[in-house]
Amino acid sequence: MDCKDLVEKLYFYLDGEVLTEEERKAIEAHLELCRKCCEKYEFERFLWEMVRSNGRNDSIPEALISRIESVIAQF
Amino acid sequence: MVRTKEEQKKVFQELLIPELPALFRTALRMTRNREDAEDLVQEAVTKAFAAFDRFEEGTNFRAWIFKILTNTFINNYYRLRDRQKVPSLEEMEEETSFQPSFEGITPEEVLLNTLTREDILRAIESLPLEFRTVVVLVLIEGFSYKETAEILDIPIGTVMSRLHRGRRMLQKLLWEYSMQKTPFEKENEKGWTAKTL
Numbered sequence: 001m002d003c004k005d006l007v008e009k010l011y012f013y014l015d016g017e018v019l020t021e022e023e024r025k026a027i028e029a030h031l032e033l034c035r036k037c038c039e040k041y042e043f044e045r046f047l048w049e050m051v052r053s054n055g056r057n058d059s060i061p062e063a064l065i066s067r068i069e070s071v072i073a074q075f
Numbered sequence: 076m077v078r079t080k081e082e083q084k085k086v087f088q089e090l091l092i093p094e095l096p097a098l099f100r101t102a103l104r105m106t107r108n109r110e111d112a113e114d115l116v117q118e119a120v121t122k123a124f125a126a127f128d129r130f131e132e133g134t135n136f137r138a139w140i141f142k143i144l145t146n147t148f149i150n151n152y153y154r155l156r157d158r159q160k161v162p163s164l165e166e167m168e169e170e171t172s173f174q175p176s177f178e179g180i181t182p183e184e185v186l187l188n189t190l191t192r193e194d195i196l197r198a199i200e201s202l203p204l205e206f207r208t209v210v211v212l213v214l215i216e217g218f219s220y221k222e223t224a225e226i227l228d229i230p231i232g233t234v235m236s237r238l239h240r241g242r243r244m245l246q247k248l249l250w251e252y253s254m255q256k257t258p259f260e261k262e263n264e265k266g267w268t269a270k271t272l
């Protein structure tokens with residue numbers, strides 16, 4: 001696997017999308033050897049984790065939960 | 076299995092309640108307005124219960140209810156005036172990435188030190204809808220590409236290309252927000268550059 005292959009597969013890897021065992025091992029082996037790709041990987045992982053955790057951080061209003069419960073009760 | 080209506084409600088409620096926080100935040104990202112988000116969730120729940128006898132037990136309830144939510148949004152809340160300009164492919168080519176050239180400061184540290192949660196939400200919410208929905212479903216809610224394709228009724232290849240462009244747009248926006256606030260602003264010219272990958 002070279003740097004170009006890695007960039008192509010990196011998002012699949014980060015998103016937990018199905019890769020073959022062989023592809024997954026090749027990615028991990030490349031990341032251990034190549035500093036440039038490893039930095040890119042670390043940065044991408046950090047960036048999307050920051051987006052994910054901030055995007056999941058809204059709390060749902062209690063009033064909406066009770067509203068939904070009473071809607072269901074009336075079905 | 077034949078159930079009484081009361082039993083049906085109980086099963087529905089048990090499946091639904093754990094998903095409400097995710098449905099609400101997704102509704103918020105789509106409507107960009109709390110009041111509309113609450114109405115959208117309520118409307119989607121009402122539709123889902125009406126269709127619940129067609130839900131196959133043991134299949135993916137989460138994907139099923141998200142599909143109802145996104146359809147309800149597109150049919151009842153999304154107006155033409157909300158349409159945003161989608162950047163052209165050429166504009167997308169001007170991709171920026173975080174490229175530190177100072178010793179000892181990582182791009183991760185720069186982001187952490189400059190961006191707030193509001194910046195991140197603002198960036199997500201300013202993506203055109205077709206990119207925003209894919210970004211939210213995959214990157215925030217953790218749906219697989221295949222589930223996302225089913226929720227949005229689009230081919231999986233379209234999910235991947237929208238996700239790819241959505242990521243680029245988001246990264247570009249976050250970079251811009253970060254640069255506007257960076258404490259290293261004065262040294263931008265020589266120190267920090269927006270570099271094409």
Ligand SMILES: [Zn+2]
Binds near residue numbers: 003035036038
């Ligand atoms: Zn490499």
